[in-house]
């Protein structure tokens with residue numbers, strides 16, 4: 001045999017071995033990232049369903065050293081992960097908690113082709129929402145179509161829409177306008193807080209009211225008993241329950257999805273609520289379509305989507321859910337951040353004093369602030385960043401899933417693993433945010449001249465709360481704008497205090513939650529809002545009249 005014929009025989013064999021045998025052998029010698037062992041068969045249900053346990057920075061120490069300097073047979077690299085990854089298994093389903101910005105970027109951004117999927121969640125995706133929620137759409141063609149809706153900037157720039165785009169543009173000092181609808185809602189929130197101490201309720205109504213006007217150009221919602229608001233609150237709570245690890249056995253035994261509904265209450269309920277939620281979403285968008293047909297063209301996400309529907313080939317129900325889903329994605333997240341921010345103000349009174357000094361100097365006492373003031377309010381803008389960084393609103397973001405087997409620094413990450421970026425740990429990394437990273441301190445985002453500075457290279461937001469890479473939150477500008485005008489208006493009008501006689505240290509650590517993917521609220525606390533000056537209420541009402 002000539003050298004050439006040898007080569008012709010050997011080369012395909014080598015190719016076959018490296019393509020087929022090596023991955024198999026690698027699987028056999030795979031090292032899963034470290035983590036608690038759990039019980040035989042069921043695995044670690046207990047820890048996986050305990051969000052506070054998972055989110056605790058202590059886990060980084062608990063599972064840090066166990067894999068130090070581990071020799072990987074196939075890559076010949078020395079691995080030193082120092083608690084950056086923690087792996088749990090529940091009925092064989094792998095869950096990977098990512099505890100560092102370095103690893104989160106490596107996996108969720110640099111390997112986004114593998115880590116941009118969402119978990120399957122049979123009960124939630126297939127029955128409760130019939131795969132119609134955008135945030136839980138699997139990564140693929142359908143996702144690309146739905147995503148393009150956001151890409152084309154369907155959030156309108158004017159009127160009820162994303163005032164923050166104007167704020168961002170106004171940074172260039174070329175586009176100085178305010179957004180009446182957002183300012184009106186911030187003023188209404190301030191007036192409501194003056195009258196009652198049900199802060200959490202007011203924050204929720206306010207945040208949902210904003211999304212309703214962005215989505216459908218609806219007027220502000222006056223009461224938390226509004227049927228649309230009640231419907232969304234219930235939907236979000238149901239969704240959170242379904243998404244809790246261990247909530248439904250069908251997630252671990254997928255054959256259970258074929259059990260007839262009459263024998264499976266979970267399935268019957270999910271199917272019932274899917275119809276109810278569709279009946280809530282659809283009329284809202286139909287009303288926008290009817291208005292457009294009558295020539296009433298008000299700026300809203302829904303109107304823009306309807307006008308562009310020829311480009312997307314989405315069914316009527318799909319469109320209604322795509323728009324309606326913004327209520328779930330954007331309402332609770334924003335109101336929960338407001339709730340944490342309030343707690344932070346009470347725990348750090350000096351921050352409130354500094355913000356109010358800035359407002360007094362820039363805005364004065366004769367009128368409430370507008371979007372046009374925000375470029376001149378660096379402390380308030382820094383406070384938006386700090387509130388988003390510090391609040392564990394979405395402590396694990398929205399879970400991702402891996403769509404292929406992967407190896408990372410000697411560790412094996414099986415296909416289908418659910419990935420939780422541990423935002424509370426990542427946003428507190430001392431190397432980035434300093435040794436006082438656990439403290440609420442907006443000044444960390446200001447330079448020595450008091451200007452907003454970049455603390456994370458290439459990331460203008462300055463935190464990771466909106467997630468990573470291809471699935472980063474498309475509502476982040478909306479959220480930033482809402483928080484900016486809200487903080488400015490509320491602190492201009494009100495001083496937040498603990499009621500007389502309130503004792504003890506405020507609990508800024510406890511995370512009250514209903515499930516993974518749900519928002520983490522602070523433990524209940526009392527607060528009162530006191531007008532800062534006698535004319536505040538009158539001036540707010542006058543400003544409101546100006547916008548009407």
Ligand code: HEM
Nearest residue numbers: 135329330333334397398465466467468471472473475479
């Ligand atoms: C404080 C407010 C908010 C926070 C903390 C937040 C956080 C997040 C996070 C962590 C994700 C997952 C990103 C990832 O997988 O890497 C996400 C996704 C998403 N957010 Fe937000 N969000 C907020 C406000 C909003 C608003 C106001 C809207 C809409 C108006 C919105 C719409 C969405 C949607 C549609 C997704 C799914 C994106 C996808 O799967 O591709 N969010 N958000």
